Amino acid sequence: MSKLTDVPKRILIGRALRSDRLGETLLPKRIALPVFASDPLSSVAYAPGEVLLVLSIAGVTAYHFSPWIAVAVVVLMFTVVASYRQNVHAYPSGGGDYEVATTNLGPKAGLTVASALLVDYVLTVAVSISSGIENLGSAIPFVVEHKVLCAIGVIVLLTLMNLRGVKESGSLFAIPTYVFVAGVFTMIAWGAFRALVLDDTMRAPTADYVIKPEHQGLAGFALVFLLLRAFSSGCAALTGVEAISNGVPAFRKPKSKNAATTLAMMGLLAVTMFCGIIALAAATDVRMAENPARDLFHNGVPLGGDYVQNPVISQVAEAVFGKGSFLFIILAAATALVLFLAANTAYNGFPLLGSILAQDRYLPRQLHTRGDRLAFSNGIVLLAGAAGLLVGIYGADSTRLIQLYIVGVFVSFTLSQTGMVRHWNRHLATEKDQAKRRHMIRSRAINTFGAFFTGLVLVVVLLTKFTHGAWVALLGMVIFYATMTAIRKHYDRVAAEIAAPEGPTDDLVRPSRVHSVVLISKIHRPTLRALAYAKLMRSDSLEALSVNVDPTETKALREEWERRGIDVPLKVLDSPYREITRPIIEYVKSLRKESPRDAVSVIIPEYVVGHWYEHLLHNQSALRLKGRLLFTPGIMVTSVPYQLQSSEAAKRRARRQQDWNAPGSVRRGPAQVRSKESSEPKS
Numbered sequence: 001m002s003k004l005t006d007v008p009k010r011i012l013i014g015r016a017l018r019s020d021r022l023g024e025t026l027l028p029k030r031i032a033l034p035v036f037a038s039d040p041l042s043s044v045a046y047a048p049g050e051v052l053l054v055l056s057i058a059g060v061t062a063y064h065f066s067p068w069i070a071v072a073v074v075v076l077m078f079t080v081v082a083s084y085r086q087n088v089h090a091y092p093s094g095g096g097d098y099e100v101a102t103t104n105l106g107p108k109a110g111l112t113v114a115s116a117l118l119v120d121y122v123l124t125v126a127v128s129i130s131s132g133i134e135n136l137g138s139a140i141p142f143v144v145e146h147k148v149l150c151a152i153g154v155i156v157l158l159t160l161m162n163l164r165g166v167k168e169s170g171s172l173f174a175i176p177t178y179v180f181v182a183g184v185f186t187m188i189a190w191g192a193f194r195a196l197v198l199d200d201t202m203r204a205p206t207a208d209y210v211i212k213p214e215h216q217g218l219a220g221f222a223l224v225f226l227l228l229r230a231f232s233s234g235c236a237a238l239t240g241v242e243a244i245s246n247g248v249p250a251f252r253k254p255k256s257k258n259a260a261t262t263l264a265m266m267g268l269l270a271v272t273m274f275c276g277i278i279a280l281a282a283a284t285d286v287r288m289a290e291n292p293a294r295d296l297f298h299n300g301v302p303l304g305g306d307y308v309q310n311p312v313i314s315q316v317a318e319a320v321f322g323k324g325s326f327l328f329i330i331l332a333a334a335t336a337l338v339l340f341l342a343a344n345t346a347y348n349g350f351p352l353l354g355s356i357l358a359q360d361r362y363l364p365r366q367l368h369t370r371g372d373r374l375a376f377s378n379g380i381v382l383l384a385g386a387a388g389l390l391v392g393i394y395g396a397d398s399t400r401l402i403q404l405y406i407v408g409v410f411v412s413f414t415l416s417q418t419g420m421v422r423h424w425n426r427h428l429a430t431e432k433d434q435a436k437r438r439h440m441i442r443s444r445a446i447n448t449f450g451a452f453f454t455g456l457v458l459v460v461v462l463l464t465k466f467t468h469g470a471w472v473a474l475l476g477m478v479i480f481y482a483t484m485t486a487i488r489k490h491y492d493r494v495a496a497e498i499a500a501p502e503g504p505t506d507d508l509v510r511p512s513r514v515h516s517v518v519l520i521s522k523i524h525r526p527t528l529r530a531l532a533y534a535k536l537m538r539s540d541s542l543e544a545l546s547v548n549v550d551p552t553e554t555k556a557l558r559e560e561w562e563r564r565g566i567d568v569p570l571k572v573l574d575s576p577y578r579e580i581t582r583p584i585i586e587y588v589k590s591l592r593k594e595s596p597r598d599a600v601s602v603i604i605p606e607y608v609v610g611h612w613y614e615h616l617l618h619n620q621s622a623l624r625l626k627g628r629l630l631f632t633p634g635i636m637v638t639s640v641p642y643q644l645q646s647s648e649a650a651k652r653r654a655r656r657q658q659d660w661n662a663p664g665s666v667r668r669g670p671a672q673v674r675s676k677e678s679s680e681p682k683s
Contacts, residue, residue: 029258029265032244032251034177037266039124039240039345041181042338044273046131047073048281049312050233050402052288056295058226059213063282065227070278073234074271076453080241081267083417083450086443087245088259090423096245097416098353104419104426113412114357115480117242119473120408121346121353124239125387127405128346129154131398132339135311135332147396152388154340159384162347163377180338181269183331184313188276191320195283204315205323207285210297229464235457236402237274239409240342241266242416243349250348281312284319288312311335343387351379361491362484403469408477410458417451420444513540515591516601518568519584519625520546522553523560526605526642531568533640534603543569545587549578581624585632592634601636602629610646 034041051069055062091099097117102110133151137143143150194200244263251258289295292309294302313335321328351367358368366378394400424444431437462470516539520527534542544566548554554572561570573583584602591600604622622639629637 028252029262031174032258032262033265034174034341034344035250035348036244036345037240037262037270038177038338039128039243039342040237040266040270041177041273042128042335042342043237043239044184044270044277045135045313045335045339046127046311046398046402047234047237047274048277049288050236051230051278052281052286052312053290054226054230054233056211056287056289057213058223060211060287062226065230066278066282069227069231069234070275072231073237074275076235076457077238077241077267077271077274079446079450079453080238080413081263082446083413083420083454084241084245085260085263086420086447087416088248088263089256090420090443091245092248092256092259096248096353097242097412098356100419100423101412101415104422105415109415109419111362111481111484112477113415114353114362114484115477116408116411117353118350118408118480119476120239120405120412121350121383122386122390122476123401123405123408123473124346125155125158125343125383126390126394127398127401128339128342129158129387130391130394130396130401131311132336132342133396134398135314135339136336137308148392151391151396155343155384155388155391158340158343158347159380162344162380176334176337176341179330180334181273183327183334184273184276186327187317187320187331188273188280191276191280191283191316194320202280202284202319204281204284204286204319205310206287206296206315207319208298209287209303210300211287211289212295212297212302225464228460232406232457232461232464233402234274235406235410235461237270238413239406240345240349242409242412243345249352277313277316280316280320284316286312286315286319346383346387347380350383351377354379354382357484360488362488364487400469403465404473407458407461407465407470407473410454410461411477413454414451414458417447417454420447421451513595513598514601515540515595515598516542516603517588517591518542518544518603518605519622520544520557520570520605522557523564526607526640529642530603530605530640531566533638534568534601537601539601540598543571545571545573545584547573547575547580547583549575549580580621581628584625585628588629588635589632592632596634599634599636601638603638603640605640605642608641608643610644 048066048070051066052063055065087096087100091103093099098110098114101113129151130147132154133143133147136150137147191202194202241263244259244266248255248259251262287296288309292303292307293305296303296307296309314332317328317331321331354363354367357363358365367382390401421444424440424447428437428440428444431440466474514537516534516537518527518530518534520530531544544561546554546557558570558572573587575583588600588602591598602625604625606622626637626639629635
């Protein structure tokens with residue numbers, strides 16, 4: 001059974017890596033960019049569309065506000081990138097926003113940030129994959145018809161890729177990410193050349209459509225509120241920026257410098273693509289509506305429920321390159337693929353943050369354990385399960401999911417930058433070197449502006465998105481916060497309870513006597529082995545214990561016991577209701593009650609079988625007994641195994657499996673030889 005499960009596991013995720021090869025998984029900048037920045041880079045595929053969708057409520061005349069909204073998003077992006085460059089230098093250990101908030105604002109603030117980030121990472125996977133499915137569905141109808149199934153399939157595929165390890169998944173993701181970036185820049189450059197030099201007329205496929213505004217003639221506060229809501233939707237372009245500060249340990253040395261450089265590259269690429277697509281959408285007369293079937297008209301007739309509204313980037317690419325052209329197809333494929341891969345930002349951020357939280361006893365300790373490929377496998381699987389559940393609940397609809405988005409990330413932005421301001425204040429109070437003080441004052445100014453700006457955006461997001469679904473994200477944050485608080489209390493309570501005391505206690509005092517009880521049902525080899533072991537223990541008293549559920553079998557047991565002359569007293573408990581567990585538990589408790597200072601050792605003979613189905617046929621009573629006895633103070637439970645022939649066969653299979661080499665492993669050589677050879681200088 002072990003070999004049957006191990007072979008598929010090795011095929012899917014590869015050979016296990018030794019712990020001392022962790023350094024080989026560190027990322028250069030060219031790989032770190034697509035690994036940690038694929039989310040903000042790919043968000044340009046849907047963030048411009050979200051801006052136009054909101055503006056369409058006031059009709060096409062409101063579209064002329066889109067460049068100003070793009071400018072506001074750009075200012076915010078540069079502010080956040082500049083702020084996080086301070087973070088990665090000050091806190092390079094990988095705790096990111098959580099470490100900054102915990103260190104400078106206290107554990108509650110840190111836990112709030114952690115809750116926000118965990119929710120945001122789950123939403124990143126759900127939104128990115130759902131959006132990618134919709135982009136792919138514009139070319140393949142089957143994908144649209146089975147959105148949820150296809151989205152979950154992509155989540156499973158991404159999970160397997162990440163279980164192979166950060167470096168391998170990064171290498172796989174780098175090519176489509178760079179193809180997407182190159183495709184968008186080519187589209188912007190060619191579109192600008194056609195418009196400015198060739199003076200061509202480029203028209204999107206929706207240019208002739210008419211938008212029926214839900215609210216006409218908006219002015220004053222209503223217009224301001226609409227623009228703020230459009231701005232908050234455009235802020236989806238900033239999601240994932242914080243992942244780099246959380247992933248600093250995954251960079252090659254110098255870690256902080258490489259992380260800061262990657263942040264700057266990501267910010268420059270993202271804002272250029274975002275502004276370029278907004279500009280081309282305005283130049284090609286793209287039309288979008290929140291309810292296209294009802295609010296988009298062609299020749300005076302609503303488009304109806306059969307109309308599928310393609311994303312802005314797809315419409316712009318069709319206008320610039322031409323529908324069905326080679327570049328159009330390449331960009332469409334790269335866009336869908338990079339949206340799937342954008343979830344990789346969360347696949348790297350969530351497990352790493354989960355590991356740090358587990359180390360701080362806020363999450364189960366299993367999340368701190370690295371898997372076979374030196375990735376945090378348990379965190380990866382947990383993220384995939386949560387994202388899959390969300391995709392199923394919301395039907396893989398990115399428009400509905402995106403309303404839940406970005407709340408958590410701006411909570412973490414604001415608290416993190418506030419914590420950085422306090423960090424610089426604390427260091428300035430003791431620093432005497434004037435050059436360092438000038439650097440700290442400049443960094444504090446950047447973080448102060450970042451805290452103010454992101455806090456303002458957080459208020460805007462909450463006001464404009466709360467009733468549209470943001471309350472679900474807030475509820476998720478509360479659930480995470482309460483769960484992690486409860487886990488920490490449990491771990492603290494257990495640690496306090498089991499802490500070794502300095503003075504003498506009952507745990508250090510030897511029991512006055514040890515009373516051993518061997519449980520038997522009939523006389524056979526396992527029973528005789530258990531009795532021999534019990535005699536070897538030299539207990540103060542020893543007895544065999546059986547339960548009378550069948551008088552005939554009990555009588556036969558007594559007779560054979562006497563015939564063999566076994567020199568251990570046999571005690572038989574009556575069980576009028578044919579129970580086995582309860583009479584034994586009550587008898588053991590009575591022994592403890594009679595002599596509280598005595599220790600009672602219960603010895604249970606067990607079969608060791610070699611097949612999974614044999615476990616269903618043996619040892620069930622022993623399992624129930626051990627489970628109940630674990631909760632009885634002063635009781636020691638000992639299993640005496642007896643190996644059946646099938647277990648010997650299983651042992652031989654395990655030995656063959658241990659000697660088995662994966663395909664190609666002989667060519668590569670064993671790990672010790674490879675590491676030794678690689679360390680030798682080349683001549």
